[in-house]
Amino acid sequence: MSPGLPGSLVRLLLPGALLLPACVDEPEPPWGHAPPLSELPATVDPPPVTDWLAEYWTFPVPAQGDAPPDWTPLEQRLDPDACGTCHPAQLADWRESWHHLAMGPGVLGQIVDWDGTDDRLVHQCQTCHAPLTEQHARLQQDDTWVDNSLLDEDMRAQGLTCAGCHVRQHQRYGPPREGRDVDESGRALAEGPHDGFIPRPEFQSSAFCARCHDFRPSQRALNGKLLQETGEEWRRTAFAAEGRTCQSCHMPEGRHLWKGIHDKDIVASGVEIRGGLQEAGSLLTPVTASLTLTNTGVGHRLPTYTTPEIKLILVQVDADDNEIARSRREGSVARRIKPDLSKELFDTRLLPGESYTLPYAVRRQPGAVAVVARVEVWPDEAYRRFYEIKLRRPENHPKGEAMLREALQNSIDSRYTLWEERWPLP
Numbered sequence: 001m002s003p004g005l006p007g008s009l010v011r012l013l014l015p016g017a018l019l020l021p022a023c024v025d026e027p028e029p030p031w032g033h034a035p036p037l038s039e040l041p042a043t044v045d046p047p048p049v050t051d052w053l054a055e056y057w058t059f060p061v062p063a064q065g066d067a068p069p070d071w072t073p074l075e076q077r078l079d080p081d082a083c084g085t086c087h088p089a090q091l092a093d094w095r096e097s098w099h100h101l102a103m104g105p106g107v108l109g110q111i112v113d114w115d116g117t118d119d120r121l122v123h124q125c126q127t128c129h130a131p132l133t134e135q136h137a138r139l140q141q142d143d144t145w146v147d148n149s150l151l152d153e154d155m156r157a158q159g160l161t162c163a164g165c166h167v168r169q170h171q172r173y174g175p176p177r178e179g180r181d182v183d184e185s186g187r188a189l190a191e192g193p194h195d196g197f198i199p200r201p202e203f204q205s206s207a208f209c210a211r212c213h214d215f216r217p218s219q220r221a222l223n224g225k226l227l228q229e230t231g232e233e234w235r236r237t238a239f240a241a242e243g244r245t246c247q248s249c250h251m252p253e254g255r256h257l258w259k260g261i262h263d264k265d266i267v268a269s270g271v272e273i274r275g276g277l278q279e280a281g282s283l284l285t286p287v288t289a290s291l292t293l294t295n296t297g298v299g300h301r302l303p304t305y306t307t308p309e310i311k312l313i314l315v316q317v318d319a320d321d322n323e324i325a326r327s328r329r330e331g332s333v334a335r336r337i338k339p340d341l342s343k344e345l346f347d348t349r350l351l352p353g354e355s356y357t358l359p360y361a362v363r364r365q366p367g368a369v370a371v372v373a374r375v376e377v378w379p380d381e382a383y384r385r386f387y388e389i390k391l392r393r394p395e396n397h398p399k400g401e402a403m404l405r406e407a408l409q410n411s412i413d414s415r416y417t418l419w420e421e422r423w424p425l426p
């Protein structure tokens, strides 16, 4: 049934003979279209994009150039393994993070076939996924595109690296440190390795993250909403007013894990799930129940992107715990968009304090002994659909096909059950 179409209208369109008694009271999942952010009051002003920050996030990040000749070979290197020799904790975290996977098979599998045929598009993707000049296969020179002699293939495959966030012209930048003096050039610890670093307050601002997690206002919007606007969503929450930045939730104690929708624990920490049986029903009367998901601790819409879907499921089971198919009802907390990005089908995402309820009223099925209530997370759902469509024309992806197949499998394997309960039918 097409989301958004009221049930009464659908029933009008269906011949009366198809209206089985079991369906008459079947409630529609509450599909809808979350309002554009312009209609919701902000709790804080946009965090300032200082001149320093605007220049820091120039894309691609300009070539680093030659390292100071008096540095050791280790200090001169830009790859994460080199940084990790002295910063092992950050390296171990980052390796597990999605920033490291930002050039995984789903991204690289698409762009390898655009190198040399659509270089401009590759550049656009790498803005966020692998921003260093040393990670680009091709560069624009005047009006033509040429092979990049500085390309480091290994670095390209490693996505958003330490240097992407911390190094410009070999100079290290990092968050300010209490009690650490700076010299007249703004440098701290100038005698240490890599001549110290320049502390910058922007590292602790949401504006640092928003450069990649919010599209530009001039980019395509659907129903008044950009495809990514996490920082703007955050500005509509009380968390922002309380001074809780992206870093405070995603980098607790400076950890470099950036856990999100793929991680069961952080998702569980941001939601409350409640539900229960109201009527046990009989062969003539419906079993009634409901399941409610509330955003209690996510500092933006849950989920913020158009990629994940959070599924709420209610279904009757028999004595062997087999699901009775006809009795299954489900709803989605997600923003589902047509794969060609032309239309928003529904947007049931939740700002903090908002809830989504899946109601249930289905005739008790023969053999039913319980209702199972479940919340599943499908973190990569929109991409799963997208890869399936792409792989129908493998001839368009001579270099990337195998990677796209791997990405499709990954997008199925990443699903997990967030919560489940079994409510016996007396």
Ligand code: HEC
Residues within 6 Å of the ligand: 074, 075, 077, 078, 079, 082, 083, 084, 085, 086, 087, 162, 163, 166, 167, 172, 173, 174, 175, 176, 177, 189, 192, 193, 194, 196, 197
């Ligand atoms: C030879 C060892 C060594 C290497 C290699 C190294 N660093 Fe450092 N780095 C240090 C030391 C020591 C400090 C000072 C730490 C302290 O004061 O606690 C530091 C400080 C920093 C800081 C300042 C943050 C802070 O508050 O402590 C950042 C950011 C940083 N390094 C990033 C990097 C990156 C990125 C790389 C790789 C491109 C790298 N470093 C390579 C040893 C190293």
Ligand code: HEC
Residues within 6 Å of the ligand: 098, 099, 101, 102, 103, 104, 107, 127, 128, 129, 131, 160, 164, 208, 209, 210, 211, 212, 213, 246, 247, 250, 251, 258, 259, 260, 261, 262, 263
């Ligand atoms: C240079 C661009 C860039 C910057 C800056 C950036 N990110 Fe990301 N971030 C990405 C990209 C690209 C991905 C997606 C990686 C992928 O899945 O391929 C991502 C993914 C994530 C995820 C995803 C987790 C998941 O499970 O899907 C979180 C959380 C996150 N970033 C938080 C942050 C925070 C917090 C900051 C600021 C400290 C930040 N990011 C800064 C580009 C960036």
Ligand code: HEC
Residues within 6 Å of the ligand: 101, 102, 103, 104, 105, 106, 107, 110, 111, 121, 124, 125, 126, 127, 128, 129, 211, 212, 213, 214, 215, 228, 260, 305, 306, 307, 308, 383, 407
């Ligand atoms: C403005 C920053 C930005 C740009 C530009 C961008 N992305 Fe992303 N991309 C992200 C972020 C952030 C995520 C994480 C979304 C999530 O976790 O749901 C992501 C996720 C993805 C994913 C799914 C995760 C994965 O690693 O498999 C793919 C595939 C992807 N992007 C491909 C692309 C391609 C191809 C382009 C260019 C046409 C592109 N992106 C341009 C920021 C960006």
Ligand code: HEC
Residues within 6 Å of the ligand: 080, 083, 084, 087, 090, 091, 092, 094, 099, 160, 161, 162, 163, 164, 165, 166, 174, 175, 203, 204, 208, 247, 248, 251, 253, 254, 255, 256
């Ligand atoms: C997405 C951008 C990003 C990437 C990638 C990244 N960092 Fe950081 N890093 C930050 C931010 C932001 C902070 C400040 C966090 C805070 O203070 O809340 C930070 C802090 C640090 C610090 C200061 C120590 C501390 O605990 O405050 C060091 C050292 C550091 N990073 C090293 C690294 C190394 C090494 C890598 C690669 C293995 C890396 N970073 C990758 C954004 C990044």
Ligand code: HEC
Residues within 6 Å of the ligand: 206, 209, 210, 213, 230, 231, 232, 234, 239, 244, 245, 246, 247, 249, 250, 259, 260, 261, 262, 266, 267, 269, 270, 297, 298, 299, 300, 301, 302, 303, 304, 305, 306, 307, 308
């Ligand atoms: C109050 C804590 C909190 C704050 C503040 C916060 N987040 Fe999150 N974030 C979460 C939780 C919890 C999740 C897991 C649930 C989810 O995926 O929405 C999450 C998920 C994510 C994801 C995973 C993808 C998705 O579709 O949800 C990304 C990316 C992300 N956050 C980026 C950011 C950025 C960028 C900021 C700052 C503008 C930020 N977050 C601020 C708590 C927070």
